[in-house]
Amino acid sequence: MKLVGTIPAGRVWDVVDHLSRQGVRVVAPTLVDGLCQFAPVTGAHQVVKDYLLPQNTFKEFLFPKQERVFTWLRRDDGSYVVTEPPRDFPETVILGGRPCDAAAIGVSLKSVFSASASDRWEHADPLFLERFERTTVVCISCDRPDLSCFCTTMGLGPDDPTGSDVLITASGPDGDLVVEVFSPKGERFVERIRPLLITGQSESLLREQRLAAGQEARGRFVRVFDIGQVKAFLDNPENFDDELFQRLGTKCVSCGVCTFECPTCHCFDFKDLGDTTGGERIKVWDSCQFPAFTVHATGHQPRPTQWERYRNRFLCKFKIYEDVFETLGCTGCGRCVRDCPVHVDITSYAMQSHARQVTLLQLKA
Ligand code: SF4
Ligand code: SF4
Structure with missing residues (x-):
């Protein structure tokens, strides 16, 4: 993990405009048919900024609800042409994911679709895995649960980084967002948004404030079973x-x-x-x-x-x-x-x- 700096409170969604200008597809919480859902956005004005958890998960951007696997066409001589669609998956940043979804999709779902998950599992899904390679998961830590949340019971938490490439946590007296990086994909994201980052602060102070924010949020969750x-x-x-x-x-x-x-x-x-x-x-x-x-x-x-x-x-x-x-x-x-x-x-x-x-x-x- 590397703590790289902060984004001022209120500017985190400027990342959308910044990445869109660079040709990156950004998926973030937005209104779809009146519901807060993960969907592609191109500007900060489209984002739902006060949300707990979008109704859908962002898994559909790695494992679509439906997709063509191949087509077939019979030639005049009776033989067949089988064609797979191009795998030109766009570079995508999931912005504003929550730690429960990052762990679920980046670890659990990936295990299912990955050949390396288990010696007993021999089939990898290249459609999922190639999208995964092109997708960076940037999570924002939760500051509160609702009555249905139970991530801490499952051994995770509102600021758990499992499955995130980047974790952003509102911390300190001004609520600035501390940015932590957990993977090479996360490093590339940080390079893309560098103009929005404030660096040079005391790392130990930021770390202390970030841990305190996480602790405070965890205190709002109830562990319901073992x-x-x-x-x-x-x-x-x-x-x-x-x-x-x-x-x-x-x-x-x-x-x-x-x-x-x-x-x-x-x-x-x-x-x-x-x-x-x-x-x-x-x-x-x-x-x-x-x-x-x-x-x-x-x-x-x-x-x-x-x-x-x-x-x-x-x-x-x-x-x-x-x-x-x-x-x-x-x-x-x-x-x-x-x-x-x-x-x-x-x-x-x-x-x-x-x-x-x-x-x-x-x-x-
Ligand atoms: S448990 Fe509830 S949500 Fe799930 S299939 Fe049954 S009725 Fe539908
Ligand atoms: S609470 Fe657990 S089982 Fe229910 S939708 Fe979330 S991850 Fe799936």
Whole structure:
């Protein structure tokens, strides 16, 4: 980590104009259909400046909702031409990401799409990885949670740098933004915005102020369960059919919002559009909450009820991700808690799994 200086309070969004003039695509919180969302912007005036967490994650700029993988065309002689689209992905800066999303996308999602994530995983996704190489994640530390946030419970925090190339934290009496760099991509970002940076201050003072700001923000978060206890509960196969899954998951209406908004959800499907003369293969987001997601070609449905499908989501976040990728499947962004239309709350599952595990241990003692 390198502390490189500060940006005066109120000038951080000038970065948008500065980078846009240099031909860099900037993605930042802005209003889309009346909602605060991550989307491309070209000027500071387009940015929503007072926000907690945009409704969408910025994963769609690395793993688009839909994209063409290849096209096919039958020649007159009956052979086929298969063409992949050009991979001319634009240099992109995600400005104003939050630490929960940076950890989710830069570490967890990257593990899924990266060949190096695990010895058991042999397939890398070049579309994700090449976009990742062209994307710089510049996060702004949170100064407050809402009632749905639980990043500190997941071992992260409002000023955690995991997955960020640059972390900017409002600190000190004037609220100036301390800029810390964590990667070569971050270094390149700093070079691009150097005219906006104030340097030469006492590094130890800035570090002290930045740590104090982080501590103060962390104090506003509540730790709601112990992820170790939740994992231990889920690791025991005897708990697979525990009644809590059915009791809490039955009201899920299978809308898929929680998966599409989640920064670590990564399931997709392929759709072939066309016929034997020509067509295209499209990769589209999918959701384990949709009944058709697991149906086999024979018609067999291994997860026939909605509560079983939700149990799968919970297992994915708190057990499978860790077992397979050795990383977090949930970073506590709270979107699925905040936006579920019928108030299915993943923290309720986690708290009750934790409580069950503690009770089981007490009964054994
Ligand atoms: S848990 Fe909520 S958001 Fe997720 S699929 Fe079910 S109803 Fe939709
Ligand atoms: S499971 Fe919910 S709280 Fe956890 S990262 Fe996904 S959307 Fe955020």
